Amino acid sequence: MIRRILRRDTLSRRIALTIVAAMLTSLVLNALFVQVAGIWARPPIERTGLLEQIAATVRVIEAAPAPLRAQLADAASSPMLKVVWKAQRADFGLPAGGVPVEAGRAPVLQQLLGDERTIEAFNPSDWPTQSPQAHYVALVQLLDGSWLSFTPPERSWGLEANTRIAVIIGLGLIATLLVAWIATRQLANPLQRFANAARRFGGDLRAPPIKIEGPGEIRQVIIAFNTMQAQIQHFIGERTHMLASISHDLRAPLTRMRLRSEFMEDLDHQGKLIRDIEEMQSMINAALGFFSEDTHRESTTAFDIAELLQTIIDDYRDQDIAVDYSGPAHCVYEGRPLGIKRVIVNLLENAEKYAQHPRIALSGDCYTICIDVSDEGPGIPEESLQRVFDPFFRLEASRNRHTGGVGLGLSAARAIVREQGGELTLSNRSGGGLVARVELPL
Secondary structure, eight states, X not given: OHXXXXXXXXXXXXXXXXXXXXXXXXXXXXXXHHHHHHHHBOOOGGGTTHHHHHHHHHHHHHXXXXXXXXXXXXXXXXXXXXXXXXXXXXXXXXOSOOEXXXXXXXXXXXXXXXXXXXXXXEOGGGSOTTOTTOOOEEEEEOTTSOEEEEEOGGGSOOBOHHHHHHHHHXXXXXXXXXXXXXXXXXXXXXXHHHHHHHHHHHXXXXXXXXXXXXXXXXXXXXXXXXXXXXXXXXXXXXXXXXHHHHHHHTHHHHHHHHHXXXXXXXXXXXXXXXXXXXXXXXXXXHHHHHHHHHHSOOOOEEEEHHHHHHHHHHHHHHTTOOOEEESOSOOEEEEOHHHHHHHHHHHHHHHHHHSSOOEEEEEEOSSEEEEEEEOOSOOOOGGGTTGGGSTTOOOSSSSOGGGSOOSOHHHHHHHHXXXXXXXXXXXXXXXXSEEEEEEEEO
């Protein structure tokens, strides 16, 4: 079971590897820091190993005559330990507050120097902040009252224990976050591409299939989605082709009916039949236009939707039709400008035919753009707000069927908006009139 999980590229395998990698990285960083912290640390002086060396040096220099002690101290100095002899303690320029060190704390000190020896220790923190002389210093008084100082230059800086613990914890968190970020990016990228492709398919039914990538579970989802997408595309293509063929084939019998009606003697029945034939021809032409646009879809491009709306308003102004506008002067959107123009024109035509005072309001946020086309007409009964989107449906009371249209305008408008991932809705205004809202995703 474990071998099978490790062999396959699955989510469980990636999560397990992420946890292991985070732990290993944290351990490596902590190990490196611990090695470096051995130099940075500030242990007590009795744990530095200096007291043993100090005791032996004190014993040798103390046995020598006083005139030779300064030279012996220089000779005993090394890069690891600087030894200085002074006759008076004040000659060293040390800060006040040295810590007395009992010889009993170090067996070597007690053995070589005895218990009555005066020893003082200075830590780097005993000096003023950022002082260049901040070192570990051990001060030992000789039997004749003179003094020896021992200074290890390499112990002049470091980190306190609390700081080192905080750094170790911080390195562990950094390692965990770094590995987790890299691992989640590897998991999130295929999911993000899948989400973008699925969103693209919602706005473009001819979108190509999604590239199969990522862990096994994500690959299975992508394969299932590609299969569903292909089936939907095939179904829509078959439906569109069938309906377009039926609409096209109906033209021939209608033409024959029109010719035969010319030979009717009853002029009243002839006029009625001709009107019915013309209406059917209008419906067929509208249906063929709708199906033609479905098969020849406009490409997506970036355009200024505010300028597009201003252009439509200017066109209506040239026809002495005033359309009010509220919204920003510029708003860039990536979509199909001709399709959006057709939708807005259709909504404005309805507002101008069946109501008065058409208005356009453009607004948006970080996620959507909203275009509201409102009027001050009679509105639509609440029970018919959704039915008006059905193909060839026309309202008898509030929409006069003889003023134009065959009932495909709103259906085509909603189809265009949904092809771009948006939605077209209708609602009645509280003060009277209708509001058609076009919501487009950014």
